Amino acid sequence: MFLRRFILAYIYFCLLSVCEAQNTDGNSTSVVADAVTDPPNQGWTSGPNGRGTTDIIYSCGITMFLCSWSVLCLNVPGPNDSQFRLFRRRIYVTALAFLGPEFLFQIALGQLISARNSVQQFRDSIQKLPDSEKKNKEWTMTHAFYADMGGFRFHSKGCPQFPQGWPKFPVDAKQIHYLWTEGYIDFPAITREEIRDKNKVDAVLRIFTIFQIVWFIVNMAGRRAQNLAITCGELTTAAFIVCSFGTVLCWAHKPADVTTSVDIEAKATIAEIICKAGDRAAAPYTNTPLDFVSRKEWSWSIYWSNWINILRCLGIVFGPQTRPVDRFENTYSLELPGNTKWIFFGVTAAYSGIFVTGWNYSFPTHTELILWQAAAGTMCASLVAYWVVTEFGFVWWPSLERKFRGNELDASDIEKVSQPLSLVHPKRRQKYKLEYAAACVRNNTVSQDPQFNAPLKSILPIYVIGVFYCHARTYLFVADIIQLRSLPASAYDTVDWSKFLPHF
Structure with a gap:
């Protein structure tokens, strides 16, 4: 014994x-x-008695697709856009939302802030009117969103250049307020109900998306409570939900899939409006002759323009090609003023931080674990680096220059860069070429619009940050797929919901 x-x-x-x-x-x-x-890790698993690999792929894929497709509220298209062009444009924006949902959230947040400012601006102007003129003057968040998405098209009187009037072009909320307060147009006579009637949002698809998101979150919470393995694909989907939820909140008042606009007739010609505006309207316009009213480029729009123009040089062209434009570009991001940018950084930090929660996940090889950790860490580091580089190039360094060097421009250097290369002294040609190359990097627009000038101290590091961020984001997608070849056995277990019920 x-x-x-x-x-x-x-x-x-x-x-x-x-x-x-x-x-x-x-x-x-x-x-x-x-x-x-x-038990050891499992490869491809069928799911007759539980959840299998196909169930994981379907749950993550359909949720990410719905978060990228159903939340979209695209701008009003041009009058000559075909249905195929509208569908293709929606595919493009969906792809952008799929690759970077935080970019779509930034666009939505900027539009929300612009709409709130517009409502307050109209409200203050209406309050100054006599009581007899306040009747039937309504400007709500729906009006502001509808205007900023190109729902109002401006039509001016004829001129020698255009005897029948300028081509109709969209005007945003700030431009409408300017035209109305200056007496160039009547107050837009369209009610909130009429705008909502143009809204073609698919309510069934939205409800299905909400149920899918809620079920996905509840299922992940249940798996975490019972210590069941959560895959990398499910982490990526959870990150999508964070950004998509913020986007839906920002676009709560924005009409979706609107294809028709309202014409606004002007009481004056474009020439009269520009002449009365003075020097601020003298500069050449980029989108419409009324750019001087509301246009304000900021760090992100300058970066975005720089990247888009690089694609243009490669033969990939985005956005309207006619001037004045017949629609507002869907990817244009309005400024995030003051402390509102911290809302964007907070949501983006939450989005990136979700990937860090998979720091010690089970991967088929140790190398894949290291790559996942590097990619997740790179995304978080890129966010911090973007903020530091942008603040340094656009805020801190210009402030130091104004403090120690004043606001004087070195006119001689500008003249040297602008003169022909044949007139430059041979000993200075090499330096001239470098200065010319730097000027092209700062501003690669066709028109050399000075509002798109980017400081080299920001644009060059942003190139590097962008490369690292895109590679990290791409690998996280790849890791979501390759991890499926070997998952912990508990990844295929379903949540036992009976354990959450009280027992008597």
Whole structure:
């Protein structure tokens, strides 16, 4: 009896030692009392009795697609846009939302802030009117969104250049307020109900998306509560939900899939409006002759223009090509003034931080784990680096220059860069070429619009940050797929919801 117990105890401690020796990488579970370890990882698994690999792919894929497709509220298209062009444009924006949902959230947040400012601006102007003129003058968030998405088209009187009047072009909320307060147009006579009637949002699709998102979140919470494995694809989907939820909140008052606009007739010609505006309207316009009213480029719009123009040089052209434009570009991001940019950084930090929660996930190889950690860390570091580089180039350095060097421009350097290369002294040609190359990097627009000038201290580091961020984002997508070839066995277990019910 003693010998048998001794042999059993010896075998038990041998098994315990072997299991503890294999538990050095942090991915294995501790040994239980009966010396039985977790089952090994599984590859492709069918799901007749639980959830399989196909179920995981379907759940993540359909949720990410819905978060990218159903939340879209595109701007009003041009009058000559075909249905195929509208569908293709929606595919483009969906792809942008799929690759970077935080970019779509930034666009939505900028539009929300612009709409709120517009409502306050109109409200203050209406309050100054006599009581007899306040009647039937309504400007709500729906009006502001409808205007900023190109719902109002401006039509001016004829001129020698255009005897029948300028081509109709969209005007945003700030431009409408300017035209109305200056007496160039009547107050837009369209009610909120009429704008909502143009709204073609698919309510069934939105409801289905909400149910899918809620179920996905509840299921992940249940898996976490019961210590069941969560895949990298599910983490990516959870990150999508964070940004998509913020986008939906920002676009709560914005009409969706509106294809018709309202014409606004002017009481004056474009020439009269520009002449009365003075010097601020003298500069050449980029989109419409009324750009001087509301246009304000900021760091992100300058970066975006720089990247888009690089694609243009490669033969990839985005946005309207006619001037004045017949629609507002869907990817144009309005300024995030003051502390509102911290809302964007907060949501983006939450989006990037979700990937960090998979720091010690189980991967088929240790190399893949290291790559996942590097990619997740790079995304978080890119956010911080973007803020530091942008603040340094657009705020801190110009402030230091104004403080120590004043606001004087070095006119001689500008003249040297602008003169022909043949007139430059041979000893200075190399330096001239470098200065000319730097000027092209700062501003690569066709018209050399000075509002798109980017400081080299920002644009060059942003190139590097962008490359690292895009590679990290791409690998996270790749890791979501390749991890499926070997997952912990508990990844295929379903949540036992009966354990959450009280037992009597």
